[in-house]
Amino acid sequence: MIDFKSVLHKIHYEIGSRKDRGTVATYIPELAKVDINKFGIHLLDKDKNSYSAGDSTTPFSIQSISKVLSLSLALSHIGEKLWERVDVEPSGDPFNHLSLLEQENGIPRNPLINAGAIVVADVLVSVLDNPKKDFLEFIRNIANDSSINYNEEVAKSEKATGFRNYAAANLLKSYKNLHNEVEEVLDFYFHQCALEMTCQQLARTFFLFSNRGHCLQNQKHLSINQVKRINALMLTCGFYDEAGEFAFEVGLPGKSGVGGGIVALLPNHFTVATWSPGLNKKGNSKLGMEVLEKFTTETGLSIF
Numbered sequence: 001m002i003d004f005k006s007v008l009h010k011i012h013y014e015i016g017s018r019k020d021r022g023t024v025a026t027y028i029p030e031l032a033k034v035d036i037n038k039f040g041i042h043l044l045d046k047d048k049n050s051y052s053a054g055d056s057t058t059p060f061s062i063q064s065i066s067k068v069l070s071l072s073l074a075l076s077h078i079g080e081k082l083w084e085r086v087d088v089e090p091s092g093d094p095f096n097h098l099s100l101l102e103q104e105n106g107i108p109r110n111p112l113i114n115a116g117a118i119v120v121a122d123v124l125v126s127v128l129d130n131p132k133k134d135f136l137e138f139i140r141n142i143a144n145d146s147s148i149n150y151n152e153e154v155a156k157s158e159k160a161t162g163f164r165n166y167a168a169a170n171l172l173k174s175y176k177n178l179h180n181e182v183e184e185v186l187d188f189y190f191h192q193c194a195l196e197m198t199c200q201q202l203a204r205t206f207f208l209f210s211n212r213g214h215c216l217q218n219q220k221h222l223s224i225n226q227v228k229r230i231n232a233l234m235l236t237c238g239f240y241d242e243a244g245e246f247a248f249e250v251g252l253p254g255k256s257g258v259g260g261g262i263v264a265l266l267p268n269h270f271t272v273a274t275w276s277p278g279l280n281k282k283g284n285s286k287l288g289m290e291v292l293e294k295f296t297t298e299t300g301l302s303i304f
């Protein structure tokens with residue numbers, strides 16, 4: 001039996017003393033205000049036991065981590081038809097690059113880069129009656145937590161500076177791979193990225209991916225096959241041009257966001273979330289990557 005509590009505390013203590021914590025994202029001005037010294041970890045095991053270290057109950061902007069959640073809701077609505085509009089291959093490019101989109105006729109490489117997530121957002125705008133409200137409802141439901149919300153300031157801040165996302169949405173529109181208006185789809189996308197959660201809430205929300213599609217209250221939201229697909233995409237595409245490195249060092253499906261959060265999981269075992277706002281050069285949390293590498297190395301718990 002692994003003593004998760006002492007493993008997490010030891011790792012938090014060792015890595016928390018690092019002087020080089022990377023740099024906080026500044027291209028979304030609201031994110032630049034976050035204290036770089038924040039640092040939290042939370043692990044939820046398959047029996048729903050919780051283990052925490054550091055700032056695990058402070059909310060932060062989950063940003064691209066939300067792409068896994070929007071993908072889940074879109075898949076549960078339109079199923080395999082989604083893959084006609086977005087591919088499932090790693091891009092090897094940064095999250096906001098557009099060159100492949102043009103070369104590949106408006107079909108994004110995968111749903112976890114920005115262009116792919118914008119197509120997924122477009123699907124949700126088409127199928128949901130009140131997209132922002134219904135998406136939030138879905139998240140609150142799988143997390144069993146009605147306190148989860150969007151941060152309107154962050155959404156507004158990204159809207160004001162989201163030039164590359166406007167470029168991506170317009171390019172998709174020119175290839176007829178965006179069915180709704182650019183403004184409406186991006187308003188939804190900026191809000192989903194502006195969801196705030198704590199490490200604890202994030203681990204609880206992602207429990208269904210380590211629990212064969214059943215959320216904390218044991219309701220079924222995804223089929224085993226859909227969970228397989230989503231976990232595979234997290235492993236191969238969840239860290240953009242650092243996905244290979246994450247699989248190599250950590251060996252778990254996971255997803256990062258420019259708010260400094262990372263969530264990862266071992267199917268049928270646990271879900272773990274980390275938050276440290278300083279990012280490395282590839283836009284992934286510097287300390288978060290180190291925590292997870294140490295965790296799987298010390299416990300021997302990875303999918304490999």
Ligand SMILES: NC(=O)CC[C@H](N)C(=O)O
Nearest residue numbers: 063064095114193257258
């Ligand atoms: N990697 C990320 O977290 C990027 C998400 C951010 N909202 C963007 O679209 O640029």
